[in-house]
Amino acid sequence: xxxxxxxAQKKSEGRWGLLMVSPYIVHFVVFVAVTFLASLxxxxxxxxxxxxxxxxxxxxxxxxxxxxxxxxxxxxTVYFAVLFxxxxxxxxxxxxxxxxxxxxxxxxxxxxxxxxxxSSWTVIYYVADAIFNPRFGMANSLLMRLGLxxxxxxxxxxxxxxxxxxxxxxxxxxxxxxxxxxxxxxxPQELYEAADMDGAGAVRKFFHITMPMISGTTFLVxxxxxxxxxxxxxxxxxxxxxxxxxTAAGGPNNASLLLMVYLYxxxxxxxxxxxxxxxAWVLFIMLFAFxxxxxxxxxxxxxxxx
Amino acid sequence: MRKHRIVxxxxxxxxxxxxxxxxxxxxxxxxxxxxxxVSLKLGYYSSGSSDAKMQELVKRFMDKHPGIEVTTExxxxxxxxQKLDTQIAAGSAPDVWLSDGVYVAKFAERGAAKDLTDWVxxxxxxxxxxxxxxxxxxxxxxxxxPQGVQIAVLFYNKEMFDKAGxxxxxxxxxxxxxxxxxxxxxxxxxxxNARDPAFDGKAVNQFGLAFFSITEGWMSVFKSYGGGVxxxxxxxxxxxSPENKRALEWIVDGMKRNLFTDPSDLKSFxxxxxxxxxxxAAMRIGIYARVLAANEAGLNYDVTLLPKGPDGKRFAxxxxxxxxxxxxxxxxxxxxxxxxxxxxxxxxEVQKEWARLGEAVPVKKSVANxxxxxxxxxxxxxxxxxxxxxxxxxxxxxNAVWEEWLxxxxxxxxxxxxxxxxxxxxxxxxxRDVQQVLDAFYQK
Numbered sequence: 001x002x003x004x005x006x007x008a009q010k011k012s013e014g015r016w017g018l019l020m021v022s023p024y025i026v027h028f029v030v031f032v033a034v035t036f037l038a039s040l041x042x043x044x045x046x047x048x049x050x051x052x053x054x055x056x057x058x059x060x061x062x063x064x065x066x067x068x069x070x071x072x073x074x075x076x077t078v079y080f081a082v083l084f085x086x087x088x089x090x091x092x093x094x095x096x097x098x099x100x101x102x103x104x105x106x107x108x109x110x111x112x113x114x115x116x117x118x119s120s121w122t123v124i125y126y127v128a129d130a131i132f133n134p135r136f137g138m139a140n141s142l143l144m145r146l147g148l149x150x151x152x153x154x155x156x157x158x159x160x161x162x163x164x165x166x167x168x169x170x171x172x173x174x175x176x177x178x179x180x181x182x183x184x185x186x187x188p189q190e191l192y193e194a195a196d197m198d199g200a201g202a203v204r205k206f207f208h209i210t211m212p213m214i215s216g217t218t219f220l221v222x223x224x225x226x227x228x229x230x231x232x233x234x235x236x237x238x239x240x241x242x243x244x245x246x247t248a249a250g251g252p253n254n255a256s257l258l259l260m261v262y263l264y265x266x267x268x269x270x271x272x273x274x275x276x277x278x279x280a281w282v283l284f285i286m287l288f289a290f291x292x293x294x295x296x297x298x299x300x301x302x303x304x305x306x
Numbered sequence: 307m308r309k310h311r312i313v314x315x316x317x318x319x320x321x322x323x324x325x326x327x328x329x330x331x332x333x334x335x336x337x338x339x340x341x342x343x344v345s346l347k348l349g350y351y352s353s354g355s356s357d358a359k360m361q362e363l364v365k366r367f368m369d370k371h372p373g374i375e376v377t378t379e380x381x382x383x384x385x386x387x388q389k390l391d392t393q394i395a396a397g398s399a400p401d402v403w404l405s406d407g408v409y410v411a412k413f414a415e416r417g418a419a420k421d422l423t424d425w426v427x428x429x430x431x432x433x434x435x436x437x438x439x440x441x442x443x444x445x446x447x448x449x450x451x452p453q454g455v456q457i458a459v460l461f462y463n464k465e466m467f468d469k470a471g472x473x474x475x476x477x478x479x480x481x482x483x484x485x486x487x488x489x490x491x492x493x494x495x496x497x498x499n500a501r502d503p504a505f506d507g508k509a510v511n512q513f514g515l516a517f518f519s520i521t522e523g524w525m526s527v528f529k530s531y532g533g534g535v536x537x538x539x540x541x542x543x544x545x546x547s548p549e550n551k552r553a554l555e556w557i558v559d560g561m562k563r564n565l566f567t568d569p570s571d572l573k574s575f576x577x578x579x580x581x582x583x584x585x586x587a588a589m590r591i592g593i594y595a596r597v598l599a600a601n602e603a604g605l606n607y608d609v610t611l612l613p614k615g616p617d618g619k620r621f622a623x624x625x626x627x628x629x630x631x632x633x634x635x636x637x638x639x640x641x642x643x644x645x646x647x648x649x650x651x652x653x654x655e656v657q658k659e660w661a662r663l664g665e666a667v668p669v670k671k672s673v674a675n676x677x678x679x680x681x682x683x684x685x686x687x688x689x690x691x692x693x694x695x696x697x698x699x700x701x702x703x704x705n706a707v708w709e710e711w712l713x714x715x716x717x718x719x720x721x722x723x724x725x726x727x728x729x730x731x732x733x734x735x736x737x738r739d740v741q742q743v744l745d746a747f748y749q750k
Binding site for chain 2: 049136150243254
């Protein structure tokens with residue numbers, strides 16, 4: 001009798017559990033699984049949104065291989081990542097270490113670094129424009145005061161990505177800093193005390209205690225930053241004029257065309273949804289492979305406390 | 307216990323159902339016809355003031371047509387069209403919608419718009435309306451009926467002309483006359499004009515001409531020089547022509563000398579259409595809607611016809627923003643949608659009410675040629691120029707892939723504008739890229 005009761009209770013618990021996760025399951029099925037499979041199907045079809053998709057086999061993927069704009073967008077994305085990920089990670093770590101000390105007005109300083117994180121890209125764009133506007137910006141007036149040539153900044157093919165990265169780091173560093181701070185505060189104080197007794201200096205302590213102890217955090221940060229680069233869209237769209245003309249985002253001369261922006265242009269502006277889906281899948285596979293490699297490599301340098 | 311279980315399951319089903327419904331919201335048509343009434347879904351893009359006016363006109367329509375129940379769906383321009391494409395895909399698009407003039411061909415050629423030719427020839431006297439003839443395709447079929455017309459003229463800031471001691475532009479001007487005036491009207495930060503040897507082109511405070519993209523930029527120059535982008539079939543590029551080369555050279559020269567805004571200059575303004583209303587350009591090529599910003603800024607300005615090309619040819623770009631009927635809608639609804647369109651273009655009251663908003667040239671010629679449009683008491687004084695420009699108006703070579711070929715064209719042409727690519731090379735590259743886009747769609 002007792003076991004029957006227990007069994008019934010377990011069953012009922014299971015149902016309650018199902019009920020509690022049902023919003024997630026529905027969300028997953030409708031917005032993830034179905035769209036995931038649909039986009040896979042679209043990537044093998046000619047689909048202009050307005051008419052039903054027509055199966056074309058591998059044509060979209062073949063086109064992709066021969067599309068110079070796709071390669072340019074891929075290169076731009078990698079270039080962006082190579083500049084952005086190390087710069088943001090390094091700067092966030094330095095800030096976190098600095099702000100992990102007992103300083104006057106610590107909370108205020110931390111807040112100041114976190115503010116850009118919660119601002120929208122439109123606001124960030126206005127701030128960046130005040131600096132980099134070729135006609136009215138502070139950067140050029142400073143250059144001219146120093147007797148140097150004014151620059152076109154975001155309208156310059158060579159400067160556009162470095163400036164976008166600079167702004168992206170400024171906006172994102174506060175968030176990564178908070179993750180690092182959490183990591184730093186989890187490092188046991190005894191380790192430092194023991195090192196102090198052994199006469200270790202600050203630099204030594206940092207490289208031999210702090211770095212290994214937060215390597216898990218660093219790994220997380222690297223993965224997050226890389227993924228965010230491959231997904232970067234809003235910043236490029238807003239800062240390179242997408243709100244005026246969607247097809248112009250990624251300029252000048254496609255110099256800041258990242259893969260997501262290209263995908264959007266092809267899918268929503270030019271109605272090549274099949275081709276855009278193929279880009280999405282290539283992007284997904286690359287990101288997946290890249291993450292797998294990072295997971296493999298982590299064994300060499302990430303330390304987890306048992 | 308049992309009750310408890312039932313409640314649990316009901317809650318689970320209810321919650322999942324609610325999520326499913328909210329996930330797919332808006333996809334159901336309000337087809338639940340009440341009695342004999344036909345329900346009509348009307349979609350349009352709008353701003354605050356035009357939305358209120360549209361609601362008022364819809365209400366009046368329903369009073370006149372008690373058998374039709376109109377529901378409206380509106381959004382700001384960009385969002386409206388993005389949503390519309392997905393709605394068409396889902397089969398939940400409005401029965402009748404307002405299309406930007408340059409998208410009518412896209413909806414028509416991709417099968418989303420209904421052929422209106424029979425209705426137009428039966429119910430409308432085409433001579434009574436502006437813009438209607440610009441909705442015809444190469445085979446003479448109508449796919450939309452204009453809701454309001456945008457047509458480009460030359461705007462000029464009278465104060466700046468007075469200050470420079472220059473006579474105002476007139477209807478006999480050629481593009482070269484414009485450039486000569488621009489030399490005197492382009493000023494650097496020290497107030498020197500472009501003819502002054504000490505003129506600093508890097509610090510221009512006032513441009514001679516604000517020049518922006520296709521409608522308010524290169525299209526009227528290209529066409530009045532005898533060139534263009536596509537042939538009359540709209541499937542073949544005619545970009546590589548001596549006429550286009552001359553036109554492009556004329557533009558590039560103006561930009562090189564900083565008389566006209568180049569694509570890079572435009573990016574430094576809050577918006578590419580800002581230089582004229584913000585008093586940083588003496589002239590602009592502008593559509594009718596630009597009157598609003600100029601008046602809001604309190605400019606002392608007027609308009610005249612766009613200049614002539616070297617052989618006396620003129621061209622004014624026109625965009626007839628139009629009502630389009632959904633090709634998938636039922637016959638009864640399509641008929642109701644046509645009633646709405648007829649009401650819009652034939653009813654004098656509607657035309658007058660819409661004209662009062664001042665956003666577009668009225669479609670009905672009798673209203674456009676009345677004091678209500680021509681003598682509003684606000685600038686520009688010479689509104690007749692908009693109407694006179696219909697005599698030499700033309701479309702923007704729009705077709706099913708307009709947005710795409712335009713983007714490819716701009717890629718090359720903007721580089722020529724910035725002096726990064728020679729004129730001939732830019733035209734050759736644009737020709738190749740545009741033809742590739744055309745072939746990918748039309749030669750499928």
